[in-house]
Structure formats: C-alpha cells, structure tokens
Amino acid sequence: MIINSRFFNRTELIGFVALALLLFVILPLSLDIFRLNLVAKYLTYAFVGIGLVLCWGYGGILSLGQGVFFGLGGYCMAMYLKLEASSVANTKIQSTPGIPDFMDWNQLTQLPFFWKPFHSFPITLLAIILVPGIFAFIIGAAMFKRRVGGVYFAIITQAIAAIMTILIVGQQGYTGGINGITDLRTLHGWDIRTDHAKFILYFVEVVLLFGCIIAAQFIRLTKLGRILVAMREQEDRVRFSGYSVANFKIFAFCAAAIFAAIGGAMFTLEVGFMSPSFVGIVPSIEMVIYTAVGGRMSIFGAVWGSLLVNFAKTSLSESFPQLWLFGLGALFIAVVLAFPNGLSGIWQDYVQPHIDRLLASRKSKPGNGFPVADGAPAE
Amino acid sequence: MSDEKKPGLRSPLRRKLLMGMAALPAISLLPRTSFAEAPPTSAVNTTGLAVTDSEVTVGILHSVTGTMAISETGSVEAEKLAIEQINAEGGVLGRKIKFIQEDGASDWPTFAEKAKKLLVNDKCAAVMGCWTSASRKAVLPVFEQYNGMLYYPTFYEGLEQSKNVIYTGQEATQQIIAGLDWVNKTKGAKTFYLLGSDYIWPRTSNKIARKHIEGHLQGAKVVGEEYFPLGHTQFNSVINKIKLTKPDVIYAIIVGGSNVAFYKQLKAAGIDLSKQTLLTISVTEDEIDGIGGENIAGAYACMKYFQSLDNPNNKAFVAAFKKMWGEKTVIGDVTQAAYLGPWLWKLTVEKAGSFDIDKIAAASPGVEFKGAPEGYVRIHENHHLWSKTRVGRAKADGQYELIYETADLVEPDPFPKGYQ
Numbered sequence: 001m002i003i004n005s006r007f008f009n010r011t012e013l014i015g016f017v018a019l020a021l022l023l024f025v026i027l028p029l030s031l032d033i034f035r036l037n038l039v040a041k042y043l044t045y046a047f048v049g050i051g052l053v054l055c056w057g058y059g060g061i062l063s064l065g066q067g068v069f070f071g072l073g074g075y076c077m078a079m080y081l082k083l084e085a086s087s088v089a090n091t092k093i094q095s096t097p098g099i100p101d102f103m104d105w106n107q108l109t110q111l112p113f114f115w116k117p118f119h120s121f122p123i124t125l126l127a128i129i130l131v132p133g134i135f136a137f138i139i140g141a142a143m144f145k146r147r148v149g150g151v152y153f154a155i156i157t158q159a160i161a162a163i164m165t166i167l168i169v170g171q172q173g174y175t176g177g178i179n180g181i182t183d184l185r186t187l188h189g190w191d192i193r194t195d196h197a198k199f200i201l202y203f204v205e206v207v208l209l210f211g212c213i214i215a216a217q218f219i220r221l222t223k224l225g226r227i228l229v230a231m232r233e234q235e236d237r238v239r240f241s242g243y244s245v246a247n248f249k250i251f252a253f254c255a256a257a258i259f260a261a262i263g264g265a266m267f268t269l270e271v272g273f274m275s276p277s278f279v280g281i282v283p284s285i286e287m288v289i290y291t292a293v294g295g296r297m298s299i300f301g302a303v304w305g306s307l308l309v310n311f312a313k314t315s316l317s318e319s320f321p322q323l324w325l326f327g328l329g330a331l332f333i334a335v336v337l338a339f340p341n342g343l344s345g346i347w348q349d350y351v352q353p354h355i356d357r358l359l360a361s362r363k364s365k366p367g368n369g370f371p372v373a374d375g376a377p378a379e
Numbered sequence: 380m381s382d383e384k385k386p387g388l389r390s391p392l393r394r395k396l397l398m399g400m401a402a403l404p405a406i407s408l409l410p411r412t413s414f415a416e417a418p419p420t421s422a423v424n425t426t427g428l429a430v431t432d433s434e435v436t437v438g439i440l441h442s443v444t445g446t447m448a449i450s451e452t453g454s455v456e457a458e459k460l461a462i463e464q465i466n467a468e469g470g471v472l473g474r475k476i477k478f479i480q481e482d483g484a485s486d487w488p489t490f491a492e493k494a495k496k497l498l499v500n501d502k503c504a505a506v507m508g509c510w511t512s513a514s515r516k517a518v519l520p521v522f523e524q525y526n527g528m529l530y531y532p533t534f535y536e537g538l539e540q541s542k543n544v545i546y547t548g549q550e551a552t553q554q555i556i557a558g559l560d561w562v563n564k565t566k567g568a569k570t571f572y573l574l575g576s577d578y579i580w581p582r583t584s585n586k587i588a589r590k591h592i593e594g595h596l597q598g599a600k601v602v603g604e605e606y607f608p609l610g611h612t613q614f615n616s617v618i619n620k621i622k623l624t625k626p627d628v629i630y631a632i633i634v635g636g637s638n639v640a641f642y643k644q645l646k647a648a649g650i651d652l653s654k655q656t657l658l659t660i661s662v663t664e665d666e667i668d669g670i671g672g673e674n675i676a677g678a679y680a681c682m683k684y685f686q687s688l689d690n691p692n693n694k695a696f697v698a699a700f701k702k703m704w705g706e707k708t709v710i711g712d713v714t715q716a717a718y719l720g721p722w723l724w725k726l727t728v729e730k731a732g733s734f735d736i737d738k739i740a741a742a743s744p745g746v747e748f749k750g751a752p753e754g755y756v757r758i759h760e761n762h763h764l765w766s767k768t769r770v771g772r773a774k775a776d777g778q779y780e781l782i783y784e785t786a787d788l789v790e791p792d793p794f795p796k797g798y799q
Contacts, residue, residue, distance in 0.1 A: 034499045038492065093794070105538055105583060166608060170577060178578045178609070179513040180487065183520050193524050272520055275487050275513065317489075318496070321482035325444050 007217065011352060015300040016213075023206045033195045040202045040270045042310035043209055044070075047263025049291045049302030050209075050216050051256030056288070057296035058225060059252035060232030061149070065157030066260045066287045068164045069132040071279035073261025075168075075175075076131055078274035079115060080124040081184035081192075100181070106173030115174075121188050128265045129258055136257030140250035147246070149235075158281055165280040180275025184268065192269055205266045209303070212259050216299050219255065228252055260287075293335050295344030304343050417473025423733045426526075429502040430734050435474040437462070437721070438481065438497035440508030440518070445485025446635075451510045453665055454532050454717035455480070456704045458507045461721035464699070471725045472734070479503065487517040494518040498525040504734045505530065507720040510713070512536060512580055519544065526736050530720030533713050534660070534682075536583035537793040542740045545723060546763045547756075548716040549683055550793045551584045554660045556591055557768035557785050558681030563596045565783070566656050568627035570602045574617065576661075577606040581632035584660065587798045588630060594797070602626050607633065612640035618648045629657040638666050642674045652677035658770075663711030664777060672777035684715040684753040685771045685779040696752040709777065715752050722748050723758065755788070763791030 008016055027039055048066050055061045088097045094104040099111050117123045139160065143153055168175045176182070184192070191197060219225050227248055231238045239245045268274045277283065294305020312331060316324035339345050420432050429436035439458055441451040462476045470476060479501050481493035490509065497503045498521065505528045509515045512535050522529050522543040529544045537550035562568045571592050575581025585604060592599045602624045605617050621629060633641050638661070645652070657678040664686050667675055686697060686709060696718065700710055723746060728734055731742035740762075747757040757765045765788040771779030 034495060037495075041488075041492070101538075102579070105536075105579065107586075170608065172577075172579060172582070179516045182516040193520070271488055271491060273488070273491070273517060275517070277487055314492070317482050317484065317493075321480050322443050324482065325484075 007221065012217075012300070019213075019300055019303060020210065023209070024203075028199075028202065033198055036202055037198045037270060038310075038314060039307070040198070040205055041267065042307050043205055043303070044263040044267040044270060045287055045290050045310065046209060046303040046306040047212055047266070048256075048260040048287045049294060049306050050212050050299055051259030052288060052291040053296060053299050053302045054216055054219060054228070054259075055252040055256035056291065057298075058220060058232065059228040059249060061249055061253060062151075062154045062288070063157045063253065063256065064154045064281070064284050064288060065159075065161040065164075066256065067279045067281075067284035068157075068161050069136060069257040069260035070264035070267070070283070070287070071164065071168075071274070071276070072132040072135060073128045073264030074268045074274040074278060075181070075264075076118070076124055076127045076261075077265040077268040078181040078184060079118040080121065081187060081268065082181045083111075083115065083118055084187070084189075085183060085185040100176070101183075102176045102179065102181075103173055108173050112174050128261055132257045132261035133254050136254045137250060140253040141246075144246040144249040144253075149249075158284070161279060161281050161284045165276045168276040168279060176275075178276060180273055180277070182273040182275075184272050187269065193272065198270070201266075201269055205270065208262060208266065212262065213299055213303070216255075216259070220299070224248065224251070289332055291342075293332070293342050295342030295347075297341065298344030301342055301344030301347075308343070418732070423472055424504075424735065425733070426735050426737075427502060428504045428734050428736075430474065430504060433474060434477050435471055435504050435734060436477050436479060436501060437724070438494075438501065438503035438506035438508065439478050440481050440483055440490065440493055440497060440506055441510060442483045442485040442514075443480075444482055447483075447485040447510055447514075449669075450635075450665060450713070451483075453708075453711060453714035454507075454510060456708070457700065457710075457714045457718035458721055460700055460703050461718050463703070465721055465725050471728050472732075476721070483509070483514055487511075487513050490514040491517045491521055494521040494527070494529075495525070498522070498527040503527065504728075505724045505739075507532075507717065507724075509533070512578075515539075515544075528724070528736050528739055530724060532717035532720060534716075536580040537795070538583065540761050540763075540793050542762070543736070544762060545720070545743060545758060546791075546793075547719045547723065548713060548764075549766065549768075550763050550791050551580075551587050552792050552795045552798065553683070553763075553766065553768055553789045554681055555584055555588050557789060558658055558660065558679075558770055559588060559591050559596065561681075561770050561783050562628055562656060562658055562679070563599060566627065568656060569596075569599045570624070570626045571599065571628045571630050572602055572621055572624060572626035573604040573630045573632075575604075575606050575632040576611070576634045576637060577608050581606065581634070581661070584632050585630070587795065590798045607637060609635060609637070611637050614641050614644045615648070618644060618650065621650070622648070627656060629655065631657060631659040632661045633659075634661050636669070638662060639670050642670045642678075646674050652773075662773075663713065664709040664779065665711040665714070667773060667777045668709055672773065672775045675773045676775040678773045679770055679782065680773065680779060681768060681770050682712040682779075683766045683769055684712045685769065685781055686710040687771070687778045687780060688753065688769075689781070690752075690754060692750055692754070693752040719748060719751055719756060719764070722750065723756075727758075757788070759791050761791060761793060763793060765790060 028036060048070055052066060055063060082100045086100045091097045091101060096104055096109045143156060169178045186192060227238060227243060231245055231248060235245055290306040290309050291302050293309050295301030313328060316327045420430055424430040439455060441455045442448050443452060443455060462478055465471065466475050479497065481497060483490040483493060497506050507530045509518060509531050510533050515531055519541060523541060527543060530547055531544055532547050534548040534554050535550060573585045573588060575585050589601050592601055603620060658681060659678060660681050662680055697710060701708060726748055727739050727743050727746045730746055731738040743758045743762060744760040749755050753766060759765055767785050768789050769784040770782045772782050774780055
C-alpha cells in the first residue's frame with residue numbers, strides 16, 4: 001500500500017490545472033451568457049458524477065438512483081425559491097394568496113407543514129445537505145447492514161427512483177406534480193434570471209465543484225479511500241480483517257448523495273425550475289452514463305464526461321432534431337465498447353505515455369515517481 | 380355547417396390560399412421585385428429580431444423524440460404546412476418565413492433550454508410550440524424574460540394568461556361547459572362518473588365539470604371521481620364500479636397510451652358505448668388511431684375541430700395536409716390549432732405593421748382568421764381564441780361525425796369565476 005504523500009500527483013495536478021483554466025478562464029471568456037449557462041447546467045451533473053466515482057468507481061456500489069438525491073437537493077432549493085416568488089403581492093389573483101400557484105389550483109388553502117421551514121434560507125441550505133444525506137443513510141443502513149449489494153442494490157435504487165417519481169407526480173398539490181416547481185424568480189431577494197446573476201451563479205457553481213473535487217480527492221487519499229477499493233476487490237477479506245464493511249459503504253453512498261444534492265440545488269438555480277423528470281430512472285441512468293463516459297475511476301473524468309456528453313446532446317439535437325438520439329446512443333455504445341475506462345482511460349493509455357516519454361527523455365530520469373495507478377487493486 | 384353563414388367573408392381568402400398552393404412550384408422563380416412593397420426592416424423591427432429585408436425567422440419547438448413525439452408530430456406538420464402556404468402567398472410583410480426547428484425531446488428542461496436558444500441565439504420573431512402543460516410552464520418564464528412570442532396549440536386547463544403567449548387551443552371552460560349542457564339536454568343525463576389521468580389538466584377540468592354539474596345542471600350529480608397515474612393500464616376495478624353505479628354519463632379525461640387499455644377493457648367488460656353515454660375531451664382522431672375505431676365507436680368527444688368538418692376551409696386544409704404529409708395522416712383538434720399559429724401571427728404582424736413583440740402583443744386582441752379550418756376564430760383580449768365548441772360521435776373508421784355545435788363562438792375564460 002502506497003499512500004501518496006502529495007495531495008495530487010503530477011498527472012492529477014495537470015488535470016486539475018487544465019480543468020481550472022478551462023472553467024475559470026477559457027469558457028467564461030469565450031462563451032456568451034446563454035452558452036455559459038448551458039455549461040453551468042452540464043456541470044451540475046458533474047457533481048453527481050464525482051459522487052458516483054467515489055461510490056461506484058472506488059466503492060463498487062452501483063447506484064441507479066442518484067436522480068433521487070439530485071432531485072431532493074433541487075426540490076429543497078426550489079421550495080425556498082417558490083415560496084419567495086409566491087408572496088401575497090405576486091399571487092393576489094389566487095383564491096388563497098401567498099401560497100404557491102399549483103397548491104391553489106389543487107384546492108389547498110394553507111401551506112403544508114413541511115413547506116414551512118423553507119421560508120428560511122439557512123434552513124434551506126442545511127436541508128439541501130441533510131435531507132438527501134439522511135435519506136441515503138436510511139437506505140444505505142437498511143441495505144448494507146443486511147449485506148444487500150451488487151446488482152440487487154442497483155435494482156433497489158432504481159425502484160426508489162421510480163417510487164419517488166410516482167410520489168411527486170401523484171401528490172401534485174404538495175409537489176407541483178408533473179409540471180414541477182416552475183417560475184422561480186429570486187434568491188433571497190436577488191433576481192436569478194438576469195444575465196449578470198447567471199454569470200455570478202456560474203462562478204459560484206465552479207467554486208463549489210472544485211470544493212467537491214478536493215473533498216472527493218481527500219476521501220480517496222485517506223485510508224478510507226483505500227478501504228473502499230479493497231472492499232470493492234475483496235469484500236470478505238476486508239470484513240475478516242475486522243472492518244465494518246457496511247459502515248464504509250454507507251459513508252460512500254451518503255457522500256455520493258450529498259454531492260448529487262448540491263448539484264441538484266445548483267441545477268434549480270441555473271435552470272430556474274425543478275421537475276420530477278430529473279428524479280426518475282432515466283435521468284439516474286443518464287448520470288451513470290456520464291460517469292462511465294468520463295471514466296468511473298477518475299474524478300476529473302466525471303467532470304469531463306458530464307461536460308462532453310451534454311455538449312454532444314445539445315449540439316446534436318440542434319443540428320439533427322429528429323435523429324440526434326440515435327447519434328447519442330451510438331456514441332455511448334462506441335465509448336463503452338472501445339474504451340471501457342472512458343475518456344480518462346483514453347488519456348492514460350494513449351496520451352499519458354507520450355507525455356511521460358517526453359518528460360523522461362528530457363530529464364533522462366526513470367519514471368518511478370508515479371504511484372500505483374488509480375484503482376489498481378490495493379493488495 | 381354553420382360555416383355556410385359567412386361564405387362571402389371566407390371565399391376570397393380560400394381562393395388566395397388555393398392560388399398560393401398552386402403557385403408553390405413557381406415560387407422560386409419569382410423575382411425579388413415582387414416583394415418590392417415590403418417596408419424597410421429598420422421600420423418593422425426595432426428590437427433586433429431575426430428579420431432581414433427578405434426573410435424572417437420563426438422557431439418550431441416540439442418533441443419529435445420521446446414519449447410525446449406521437450402527439451406533437453401532427454403539430455409540427457401543421458405548422459410547417461402553414462408556413463409553406465404563407466410563403467407561397469408572399470410571406471409576412473413581404474418577407475419569407477424561415478423556420479428553425481428544435482426538439483424538446485419530451486423533456487421539460489430541454490424545452491426551456493431550446494426556447495432560450497431560439498429567443499437569445501436565433502432571435503426568433505415568434506415560436507410555434509409546446510404541447511403539454513408541463514412544457515409550457517417550463518418555457519413561460521423564458522418567454523416572459525426574453526420577451527418572445529409563443530403560439531401554443533393544445534387545449535389546456537386554463538388558469539394562465541400571458542402577454543407573451545397566444546393560446547390557439549381551448550381553455551378548459553370552452554371544452555367542458557357546452558358539452559355538459561348538450562349531454563344534459565339531449566340525453567337527459569343526471570348522473571356523471573368523472574375519470575382522469577392524474578395531473579393538472581384532467582384534475583382542473585374535472586373540477587370545472589363538477590362545479591358545472593352540481594351548480595348549473597338541474598338535479599344532476601357526480602357519482603364518482605377517480606384518477607390514474609399516467610401510463611396506467613389496469614381499469615378493471617373502476618369499470619366494475621361504473622357497472623355498479625350505472626352513471627348516465629362516463630366523463631373521461633384519460634390521456635396518452637392509457638386510452639388504449641381503457642377503451643379496450645371497457646369493451647371487453649361488455650359496456651356498449653352505443654347504449655352507455657361516454658363523453659371525453661381527451662381523445663382526438665390521433666388517439667383513435669392507437670385505440671382502434673372499433674373499440675371506441677359510439678363515444679362522444681367534445682372538441683372544437685374534427686377532421687370531418689364539412690366546410691370549404693377544412694376541405695382545402697385536409698387536402699393540403701394529406702398532400703404534404705401522406706394520405707394516411709389523421710388530423711386531430713390540436714393539429715388544427717397548431718395550424719392556426721403561423722396564420723394568426725402573420726395576420727397580427729400585418730395588423731401591427733411590425734414584428735416587434737410588444738406591438739404584436741398589443742395588436743393581437745381582435746385579430747380574426749377567416750380561413751381557419753374550424754371556421755372563424757378571433758383572438759380575445761386575454762390572448763385565447765373565441766371558438767365554437769363541437770360534439771362529435773366516434774365512428775368505427777376512426778373519424779368523428781359532427782353531432783352538435785354551439786350557435787355562437789364561445790368566449791375564452793381562463794380564470795372562470797365560480798368554477799375555481
């Protein structure tokens with residue numbers, strides 16, 4: 001077991017700097033505000049991707065229900081924004097002014113109790129972390145303590161995603177139903193719809209994203225991260241060595257859920273609404289695909305994967321409105337078939353060796369400074 | 380039918396339309412000078428929309444992929460037909476219409492993203508689009524923020540009115556009240572069983588229906604009300620309840636694929652729609668295509684348009700539609716409403732003498748379209764359309780036979796007093 005003494009090795013440092021350069025400098029300077037806002041939307045999925053790298057790539061826990069946590073985070077934020085947009089003055093046309101419009105349409109005459117805390121901004125911020133975190137803890141505890149894992153766990157998370165969608169759609173008086181929560185306007189009195197606000201929100205999001213990248217990298221480098229990898233490779237050996245496998249799994253799953261929730265909350269801010277279409281099975285699987293395309297072993301890969309797949313989605317659908325889904329499908333199949341480790345695999349297999357050789361020949365030093373490749377079995 | 384009342388008004392336009400269609404192949408040969416009367420761009424476009432001396436760009440925003448594609452394709456086709464016909468007539472203020480089509484992919488945020496693209500990037504002078512209420516709700520803030528103009532074709536639940544939207548379909552009261560009055564009067568219906576898919580449109584519509592039944596129809600009452608998740612396919616238990624309560628009317632607002640299961644199971648359970656009155660506001664000719672005419676024959680639908688309407692406008696429209704998109708296509712209520720979008724926009728622009736959104740919004744009330752396949756329509760101050768309500772009976776061949784239509788245009792009332 002080699003634990004890297006440095007926080008980033010050289011490869012990762014290059015990746016970190018390149019990504020920072022792209023997101024902080026190149027994109028804001030080169031894109032107009034509409035495209036920048038789209039990039040911001042793509043990046044919200046990168047949060048989910050980073051979580052999946054930890055929980056799936058390292059921990060070996062495939063969750064097909066990340067949309068649930070993305071949605072919970074997004075809904076928490078949307079509830080706060082909706083309450084702010086539903087002031088008595090804005091809603092005087094309704095039979096009960098002061099409650100969100102969809103409640104009025106559904107004959108509710110007062111705000112449901114679970115909406116009331118969302119009048120407060122600090123509580124909302126807490127809820128964005130805590131609600132999905134606690135929910136993930138409950139699911140994780142219920143499953144992992146009973147040693148449910150692998151495919152069964154994936155199926156159960158998928159079922160939870162389906163249940164969640166049906167619940168939200170069915171309880172439209174409380175949740176906005178299939179329309180979702182729309183027409184969000186201000187955050188703590190600050191209009192989030194202006195170009196200026198979109199610009200600032202983009203940077204807030206990128207800063208948060210780097211916060212998550214660093215947090216994920218930190219988790220990965222600690223002993224905990226190594227145990228996760230060990231668990232993925234040989235769960236029983238870890239258990240027989242005296243570790244509580246379930247607790248580590250629960251931790252990884254909760255961390256992934258919280259990352260996803262932060263992404264969801266940012267999504268609501270960037271896009272201006274939240275709906276059950278991000279909660280269900282299909283979006284959850286899409287999120288796994290972004291991670292797979294980026295490379296499930298690579299934190300940066302998850303970010304690149306989310307960016308590129310969504311970019312392809314937008315540009316293909318703009319150019320070929322009727323055929324783009326086929327193009328996208330072909331892209332997925334090609335990537336998974338030809339490059340099972342995704343984009344980061346391509347980088348490591350084809351680009352990295354060239355760079356290494358270049359550097360090695362210049363310094364004429366053997367490249368033994370490299371640590372064990374990411375994700376290699378920890379034995 | 381009633382369209383015969385205003386033949387003098389309608390025929391010149393129809394002639395123009397037919398001439399326009401005949402001139403289609405020759406249109407590319409027309410010299411630019413034929414548009415010489417076009418006013419200068421600087422005068423008709425003061426807000427930087429995509430208008431040049433010869434062209435104006437509009438957007439088409441529907442789902443052509445995903446679960447809604449089956450419903451929205453008809454709207455896309457109708458809008459393209461209308462644009463082609465308008466271009467054949469010489470365009471709008473001397474400018475040809477160019478359209479940019481985007482796919483909403485049956486996904487509400489994608490609608491919002493694409494709407495923003497059409498308005499911000501492409502500077503579309505108008506957008507024809509959306510189908511579901513959810514997609515409209517998603518794009519509405521975008522249209523209001525960037526001051527765009529949306530022509531929305533679907534019949535919907537009402538409770539909305541925006542400067543930036545023209546609703547070319549019916550709001551709920553236009554579709555419901557006249558139909559209930561009709562069934563009460565001609566069938567003597569007193570007991571109603573309300574059914575619906577579980578989302579905002581059926582729920583709001585049934586709320587209005589219940590208020591009308593209980594408040595305005597003498598001695599009538601609702602004997603049951605039930606909702607099913609979208610995509611639901613097991614209707615046996617509710618069919619049993621219907622058999623027990625024996626309502627005079629089954630009032631069904633079931634949407635999408637669920638319809639197929641519902642009508643097939645109804646038939647299998649021995650409920651004969653030629654004896655049991657069933658009134659629906661959610662099954663157009665498009666849906667019958669999936670349900671099968673033999674499974675729904677005898678049911679009544681309350682719409683504003685049926686493909687079988689017997690008037691010259693509609694005959695020309697159906698012929699042109701089939702010529703462009705194939706003999707097998709069917710035309711439902713929403714498809715016709717989508718066809719109105721580009722025409723109403725053209726007429727409004729010409730009335731306003733400008734492409735500016737604010738001027739169009741202000742000029743819209745009072746704009747009338749005499750060439751509408753459904754007959755005559757006019758835009759109300761609340762940006763909805765005055766149009767007639769019609770009741771048709773489904774036939775085994777998948778078409779509706781017109782049974783009843785209101786004598787006058789029905790006023791749109793998106794915020795009906797006493798029905799909320």
